[in-house]
Amino acid sequence: MQDPHDAMSDEPSPTQSPFPSAFDPTQLKSFGPHTLLIGILLVILGTIGIIVPGAMSFATLGFISGLAILGGALWAYHSYRAHATGFMDWLKPLILLVFGILLLIYPIPGVASLALVLAMYLLMDAYSSFALAHSRYPDKGWGWMTFNGIMDIGLAALFLFGWPEYSILLVGIFVAVSLIFDGWALVVIGWAMRKAGSDSTQKTA
Numbered sequence: 001m002q003d004p005h006d007a008m009s010d011e012p013s014p015t016q017s018p019f020p021s022a023f024d025p026t027q028l029k030s031f032g033p034h035t036l037l038i039g040i041l042l043v044i045l046g047t048i049g050i051i052v053p054g055a056m057s058f059a060t061l062g063f064i065s066g067l068a069i070l071g072g073a074l075w076a077y078h079s080y081r082a083h084a085t086g087f088m089d090w091l092k093p094l095i096l097l098v099f100g101i102l103l104l105i106y107p108i109p110g111v112a113s114l115a116l117v118l119a120m121y122l123l124m125d126a127y128s129s130f131a132l133a134h135s136r137y138p139d140k141g142w143g144w145m146t147f148n149g150i151m152d153i154g155l156a157a158l159f160l161f162g163w164p165e166y167s168i169l170l171v172g173i174f175v176a177v178s179l180i181f182d183g184w185a186l187v188v189i190g191w192a193m194r195k196a197g198s199d200s201t202q203k204t205a
Helices: 004-010 035-051 053-081 087-105 107-136 142-161 167-204
Strands: none
Touching (some): 053 107, 107 142, 142 167
16 A cells, blocks of 8 residues: 555645646757747847837848848858859859848838738648648647637738738737747746756755
8 A cells, every 4th residue: 555645745746837747858958058048038029029010120121131141142152162153053142142132222122022921921821720720620739720720811911901001010010929929938948947957956966
């Protein structure tokens, strides 16, 4: 017969965090030691983006433009070092450089174009969600996938019907909300890692 004291010791403490039991310890190891800090910074950055969505839109555009220019420059350097003489060897870096520079010169049309890209992405994601929901029906989770698809269609409609007048506002809010959700996910995971590490330290002490 099991000792009542042993049975009581197996029960979770009321003050114990629920996060460690919600994650597989092997999965937690795949995240870095600064996950919690990065999550907090993303939440703060997303909150700022909600307050000033226009600045978030142009910051996103600047980031994409910088990546395009950097990628084009690196590709051009590679073609130069490889002594490439073919037209196709220089076409890709040229397109990237021109694309990045045009985004900087014409930021408002660039944000409007980014809004269309996001709308297309949301429509494709909605199709994927509906397809997954159909394949899982009537198993658990199909309703959430259907809801996700409906939300994607609603957001895509906002981008399309608000284009181009409200593109700056909508792109900034979309990116800011994405940062907040990603940040909170990392905060939860980072807190679980911190709590799990504290518990393991107490057990070994």
